[in-house]
Amino acid sequence: MISNQLTNKRVLLGVTGGIAAYKSAEICRRLQDEGAEVRTAMTAAAQEFITPLTLQALSKNPVHLDLLDPETESAMGHIELARWADLILIAPASANFISRLAQGRGDDLLTAICLAADCKVAIAPAMNRSMWEKEVTQKNLAQTKSVGISVFAPGEGEQACGETGVGRLLDVPDIILLACELFETGVLSGKKVVVTAGPTREAIDPIRYISNHSSGKQGYAIAEAAAEAGANVVLISGPTNLPKPDRAQLIKVESAGQMLDAVLDQVPGTDVFISVAAVADFKTKLTAPNKIKKNVNGNLTIELSRTPDILSEVTKIKGNHLFTVGFAAETENLLENANSKLKEKKLDMIVANDVSDSEIGFNSDLNEATVLTPKTSINLPKANKTQLARNLIEIISEQLAGFGTDARARS
Ligand SMILES: Cc1cc2nc3c(=O)[nH]c(=O)nc-3n(C[C@H](O)[C@H](O)[C@H](O)COP(=O)(O)O)c2cc1C
Structure with a gap:
């Protein structure tokens, strides 16, 4: 369904290396349905799961892949991308990416963008049940939340690895709904x-x-x-x-x-x-x-x-x-x-x-x-x-x- 809740919003969709990376294509389309202009960035691991070509075709923009590439940096580098975006949505966010985010690392394009960003940042974690439950993962999540990053908590159910539990990427419509809600501050309601x-x-x-x-x-x-x-x-x-x-x-x-x-x-x-x-x-x-x-x-x-x-x-x-x-x-x-x-x-x-x-x-x-x-x-x-x-x-x-x-x- 076409709606307009993200009209004039610029969303940088970041994709990390997890089995749910294939769902990022659907997320890209649904964000566009809401009126958002979408650009995409992928980690190296993400490119093993879904090709940049898919996201390039869907987003109608080049996919951003490298931090230290002089050509892409001069076109739209990490600082420009961070400034461009109203929302950086990392979906799916791997356990590894969340740990890098929690540490404030900036040694690849996606972490560097998040580090440089003043806009809203949200992550939709997706991982195996045990990875999700690990104390270290939960600590990393608490740390990311404490610096103002929104976490779209994963759902529960059957996982690609065959196990059942918490860790599945939230359903795409729910991710889109939460992304829209991020912009509804309501601070001037009734005025x-x-x-x-x-x-x-x-x-x-x-x-x-x-x-x-x-x-x-x-x-x-x-x-x-x-x-x-x-x-x-x-x-x-x-x-x-x-x-x-x-x-x-x-x-x-x-x-x-x-x-x-x-x-x-x-x-x-x-x-x-x-x-x-x-x-x-x-x-x-x-x-x-x-x-x-x-x-x-x-x-x-x-x-x-x-x-x-x-x-x-x-x-x-x-x-x-x-x-x-x-x-x-x-x-x-x-x-x-x-x-x-x-x-x-x-x-x-x-x-x-x-x-x-x-x-x-x-x-x-x-x-x-x-x-x-x-x-x-x-x-x-x-x-x-x-x-x-x-x-x-x-x-x-x-x-x-x-x-x-x-x-x-x-x-
Ligand atoms: C087949 C396969 C599936 C994987 N699925 C996930 C996953 O769903 N979630 C996750 O956090 N890591 C998953 N991993 C591990 C990540 O790919 C790995 O930690 C990688 O370094 C993540 O890199 P990135 O965070 O830079 O994208 C998977 C690995 C393989 C080989």
């Missing part, structure tokens, strides 16, 4: 979240406009992460080339004025407003009704006026119940400028973002930011925009816990 994203376009004439380089990627990722956290999400977006986030209501707008109207329309009943859009600061004072001809004599002067300041308009009417988050995309004096904006606009939080660095700028897939509140400063290290969005949503949900009372005390 309404409004996110603005993308640039705005301010018309000069019917053909031309003033705009900026915002791609909308970070705003869309935040809308997605909020939906993933259980919120009812409305995304108000300027023009972008991005697909509609699966679980958010999308309202498309063009200009700053239209964005303001849409936002004010949504404010009643909203718990969190996250202003990520790069709203144009200026618009033409008058929009020409027809295309301005280029054969006008000499230069053309256009008089500009300020567009509405959406965040300030929202904070004016928000009362004590709306948690407002701004973004400060700056090219210099990042924290200083962000702090002033936090105070001037009476925001509850601001995300300071250095857009002068092209690696984390407007069109990049990576981002890095500092989250400031009137009381705290939290660094969000460089990560893909999806991961950064999830971290931000986590922080917002923590701040929301004490929000009502704090806000009333400040006002």
Whole structure:
């Protein structure tokens, strides 16, 4: 059955050397059915049980096999793969692999990826009953759990070796279900979240406009992460080339004025407003009704006026119940400028973002930011925009816990 629980999720499926390795092909397909983009990596032992060709054909991507191969490392090495993934799922995970993971080893590709990963990591162990029951295996499992790795505990029943007991790879549908559940944090359940994203376009004439380089990627990722956290999400977006986030209501707008109207329309009943859009600061004072001809004599002067300041308009009417988050995309004096904006606009939080660095700028897939509140400063290290969005949503949900009372005390 096709569902969408892993839409926009990137899953690195790691396969280790066990008899259940053949089931990894099915796991790959079912992850894709849930909407995930799947890449695969195999240990050397895994390749004795199932060929990389099978996983390559199913995942439609090259299979990652070697840590110390200059060619594959330059294409997508262990660090890139670790950064790329939202979830690393090792299924099946051999007893030997679990012991290497527990020790924090990084002497083959799959362990090195796990070591480098900041994303979710889950293992689905599969092994002979006695191997599973061994004290050392249980100790290794406890160690992996203690560092935040999820263990999809094996099932009980007849095993390939002829014995009966605990150690069978969990049934594939159950593995997929648990993988989906990893993304359901529920921390914003019952909350309404409004996110603005993308640039705005301010018309000069019917053909031309003033705009900026915002791609909308970070705003869309935040809308997605909020939906993933259980919120009812409305995304108000300027023009972008991005697909509609699966679980958010999308309202498309063009200009700053239209964005303001849409936002004010949504404010009643909203718990969190996250202003990520790069709203144009200026618009033409008058929009020409027809295309301005280029054969006008000499230069053309256009008089500009300020567009509405959406965040300030929202904070004016928000009362004590709306948690407002701004973004400060700056090219210099990042924290200083962000702090002033936090105070001037009476925001509850601001995300300071250095857009002068092209690696984390407007069109990049990576981002890095500092989250400031009137009381705290939290660094969000460089990560893909999806991961950064999830971290931000986590922080917002923590701040929301004490929000009502704090806000009333400040006002
Ligand atoms: C036929 C056969 C089946 C095996 N099945 C399993 C298994 O189901 N689970 C397991 O943990 N090890 C199993 N092993 C042992 C692993 O293949 C061995 O520990 C290997 O070194 C694992 O390497 P890896 O963890 O790098 O993938 C099996 C070995 C053989 C020869």
